[in-house]
Amino acid sequence: MRPGIPVILTDATRQWRALGKWSPAWMKANFGDRTVQIDGKDYRMDAFLDWVERSTPEDPAPYLRNYVIREHFPELVDDMRPLPPYFGANWLARKYLLPNVHRHLNRAAELELYVGGSGQSFPVLHYDGLGSHAFLMQVHGVKRYIVYPPEQTSFLYPTPGRRNISQVRDLHHPDLQAFPLFAQAEPTIFELHPGETLFVPSGWWHTAEILSPSITVSINTVNQWNWNALVRDLTYNHPVSGLLRHAYLTVAGLMNLVG
Numbered sequence: 241m242r243p244g245i246p247v248i249l250t251d252a253t254r255q256w257r258a259l260g261k262w263s264p265a266w267m268k269a270n271f272g273d274r275t276v277q278i279d280g281k282d283y284r285m286d287a288f289l290d291w292v293e294r295s296t297p298e299d300p301a302p303y304l305r306n307y308v309i310r311e312h313f314p315e316l317v318d319d320m321r322p323l324p325p326y327f328g329a330n331w332l333a334r335k336y337l338l339p340n341v342h343r344h345l346n347r348a349a350e351l352e353l354y355v356g357g358s359g360q361s362f363p364v365l366h367y368d369g370l371g372s373h374a375f376l377m378q379v380h381g382v383k384r385y386i387v388y389p390p391e392q393t394s395f396l397y398p399t400p401g402r403r404n405i406s407q408v409r410d411l412h413h414p415d416l417q418a419f420p421l422f423a424q425a426e427p428t429i430f431e432l433h434p435g436e437t438l439f440v441p442s443g444w445w446h447t448a449e450i451l452s453p454s455i456t457v458s459i460n461t462v463n464q465w466n467w468n469a470l471v472r473d474l475t476y477n478h479p480v481s482g483l484l485r486h487a488y489l490t491v492a493g494l495m496n497l498v499g
């Protein structure tokens with residue numbers, strides 16, 4: 241975490257009941273009659289999970305992603321204990337005097353659920369907001385991750401106004417006329433298997449491709465190693481209020497350090 245290098249942890253979720261228990265079939269048996277919203281459309285879980293099972297690159301199931309588990313599937317929370325000590329003290333989950341800062345940071349500390357099938361991918365190459373680290377816990381199925389270090393940002397064409405999202409949408413067939421420097425980008429590509437946890441450090445670009453019906457859990461964390469990245473993220477593009485925010489967040493960071 242301190243040098244900012246991605247790692248695959250092989251023992252972080254060893255004690256989770258979710259492993260070996262959660263699967264599309266198990267979810268269908270337990271939550272089949274619920275409705276989920278994906279990209280603005282409603283799906284019954286049983287129909288969605290059937291599609292996940294038969295998903296192909298030609299007919300990919302929609303990708304249920306970034307679903308706050310505590311809100312939507314509170315029954316799953318007990319299956320994710322204990323939380324790995326690797327997460328460290330998560331400063332996102334602390335108390336903040338400013339209500340909007342408190343809500344924003346606490347929301348970002350939630351465990352999130354991802355369910356998808358073969359041929360589907362995370363929609364964008366990006367790095368996570370708030371300068372946060374990400375931990376991605378693979379519970380079922382196999383995913384391919386593609387990551388690039390922060391030093392390669394200039395090859396990845398950040399979107400103006402949303403600079404943590406790359407303008408390059410198809411990494412396998414990039415438009416090199418529009419994005420010529422992308423030819424110099426060097427990804428690291430690897431698979432994540434059930435029981436493995438991927439640590440993506442602050443600022444690392446990443447995206448995922450689903451290779452078989454897949455269930456993943458994620459969490460974002462901030463601590464003394466990336467608090468400055470959070471302060472930069474929250475003050476960037478706010479020339480006036482940015483100064484006040486910067487002062488407030490600097491003090492809040494110091495209080496986190498001692499408290």
Ligand SMILES: O=C(O)CCC(=O)C(=O)O
Pocket residue numbers: 305306354361362368374376383446447448456458
């Ligand atoms: O689909 C995935 O596993 C990637 C998730 C991700 O990168 C994110 O939610 O920020």
